[in-house]
Amino acid sequence: MQASRPASKLKFKNDLPKSTVFGDSAILIYDGIFDRQVLTKKWIQTFERKYSVRSGEKLKNIDTFPKHIKSILKLAQGLPTQEITLVVLGGGSVGDFAGFVASILKRGVRLVQIPSTWLAAVDSAHGGKTGLNVSKIKNQIGTFYPADEIYLIKSILKTQPEARVVEAFGEIIKISLLEGQGLWREGQKLKSISSDYYWKLLPQMIEAKYRIVQRDPQERLGIRHLLNLGHTVGHVWESQLKIPHGLAVLLGVAFAVEWSFARGLMNSKIYYEIRLSGMGSYLPDRFELKKLLRKIKQPQKFLLQDKKISTNRKIRYVFVKSPGRPVIESVSVQELIAEMARQAQ
Ligand SMILES: NC(=O)c1ccc[n+]([C@@H]2O[C@H](COP(=O)([O-])OP(=O)(O)OC[C@H]3O[C@@H](n4cnc5c(N)ncnc54)[C@H](O)[C@@H]3O)[C@@H](O)[C@H]2O)c1
Ligand SMILES: [Zn+2]
Incomplete structure (x- = not known):
């Protein structure tokens, strides 16, 4: 497994790509807030298999993980393992959780991250660290599992609230x-x-993180x-x-x-x-x-x-x-x- 991804795996786009680019065996894991946004609502519906989650540290809690993985396994039923692609739309909590899922589902499936917060776009989507929390202590278990592709979508990132x-x-x-x-x-x-x-400096900031990660993946x-x-x-x-x-x-x-x-x-x-x-x-x-x-x-x-x-x-x-x-x-x-x-x- 490649431990860190070269910049060529990064895709800077104005809008979300069509769901068809992820293949017939794509499963979307996404922050449920996007069901309520005009920009994303219709896009989500174009995925045959999708799983909505509530973002935040509770999502990364090990205690609720078995429930999630069982549901995601049901979605993956019948799909050829080599062709499964997890497409992840969300901030750092969703990325950490879904990255972990991708790393263990059928012993590892293709992973595409679409970070939806600036924090995730600059930092957490890159470098391959996934993590779950145990007894409220952060990232006690996790894997190194770099995404195969990372999409940086201007329309998603630029419409975030001030907070x-x-x-x-x-x-x-x-x-x-x-x-x-x-x-x-x-x-x-x-x-x-x-x-x-942020948008202007995004490529430079991401490169700076990769420069460190690549020396010690x-x-x-x-x-x-x-x-x-x-x-x-x-x-x-x-x-x-x-x-x-x-x-x-x-x-x-x-x-x-x-x-x-x-x-x-x-x-x-x-x-x-x-x-x-x-x-x-x-x-x-x-x-x-x-x-x-x-x-x-x-x-x-x-x-x-x-x-x-x-x-x-x-x-x-x-x-x-x-x-x-x-x-x-x-x-x-x-x-x-x-x-x-x-x-x-
Ligand atoms: N893996 C890593 O290398 C790494 C690095 C840094 C942080 N992290 C982890 O990332 C998490 C924090 O990241 P975060 O702040 O993105 O978390 P998050 O996923 O909880 O998102 C924060 C909030 O923003 C909302 N949100 C997401 N996208 C939005 C959008 N486009 N518009 C409006 N609201 C949106 C979410 O619903 C949530 O309420 C922590 O769990 C932290 O441990 C991981
Ligand atoms: Zn951090």
């Missing part, structure tokens, strides 16, 4: 800080977070771990405050920038350049971080359960020296908790 646009910004600033160079420089020009801006060398920038503390907020993933990551990136500066890894010139830059000015400030850190209860309990924490209670935390120069350092859970307490003061 979705803002939610994606966490992953966007994350990848821009990791990449540095042109992507970060483009970010200096950011005047307001908008769909137009299955996260064995520690390089791919860089993509966890902002996620360690982000996941604590996501789980405890029940805020969307992208917003939690945005907070997590701001926390990482603050810690990188306090630890002396980032100098004050770079720190203020980031904070005052077009993109960086959208990072939550110290006051906001303080307020939200005070809402976190028993971080130790959560951090020790999180999959990124090894048994010796050390975490590989992603710091930033400057845009384009991330660095991973091993820190103890106690150090992280002390830093959370420091920033909460």
Whole structure:
């Protein structure tokens, strides 16, 4: 199996392709909100086999998975295994869930992702990570199963409500800080977070993610771990405050920038350049971080359960020296908790 896909598998289109392009054995798995949208309602009806889901973390819950897989298996009945194509329309939760389904259904079937949120278009649809949550802890089980094709559809992405646009910004600033160079420089020009801006930079942002993934497709060398920038503390907020993933990551990136500066890894010139830059000015400030850190209860309990924490209670935390120069350092859970307490003061 190919572990990461070259850019040629990406298809940038204005509108959804006809369902017939996916063959006679296509099964559509989609976010049920699209049954209510004019743009997608008729398109969905053109699929003979389809399965509607409710997006969100509950969809990724292992407890309800058997019910879903039994229904999807029924849809697949009688189809030649080699010809089955799962077509997935939805945001990151639907993509993580359906990607996992594709990887285990009949031991693996063709997968086409049509990410419908900016977060999924920029990040989660690429790189092949699928995931389910166990006992409310995110992505405890999953597979590496890159999509065979990924469609980026302008009409779907550009009609998203403002909330979705803002939610994606966490992953966007994350990848821009990791990449540095042109992507970060483009970010200096950011005047307001908008769909137009995302669409324009989408190819560059996706390429930046692939550049990291291709060096370490299955996260064995520690390089791919860089993509966890902002996620360690982000996941604590996501789980405890029940805020969307992208917003939690945005907070997590701001926390990482603050810690990188306090630890002396980032100098004050770079720190203020980031904070005052077009993109960086959208990072939550110290006051906001303080307020939200005070809402976190028993971080130790959560951090020790999180999959990124090894048994010796050390975490590989992603710091930033400057845009384009991330660095991973091993820190103890106690150090992280002390830093959370420091920033909460
Ligand atoms: N696999 C990976 O590499 C990876 C990377 C980052 C995030 N993720 C996962 O992605 C998930 C978050 O992604 P998300 O925010 O896209 O999740 P989501 O699927 O829950 O979508 C968020 C909301 O947007 C709605 N929505 C979807 N498309 C829309 C559209 N076109 N117009 C209007 N509303 C729309 C959904 O119904 C939902 O209410 C998390 O579970 C996270 O763990 C995975
Ligand atoms: Zn993420």
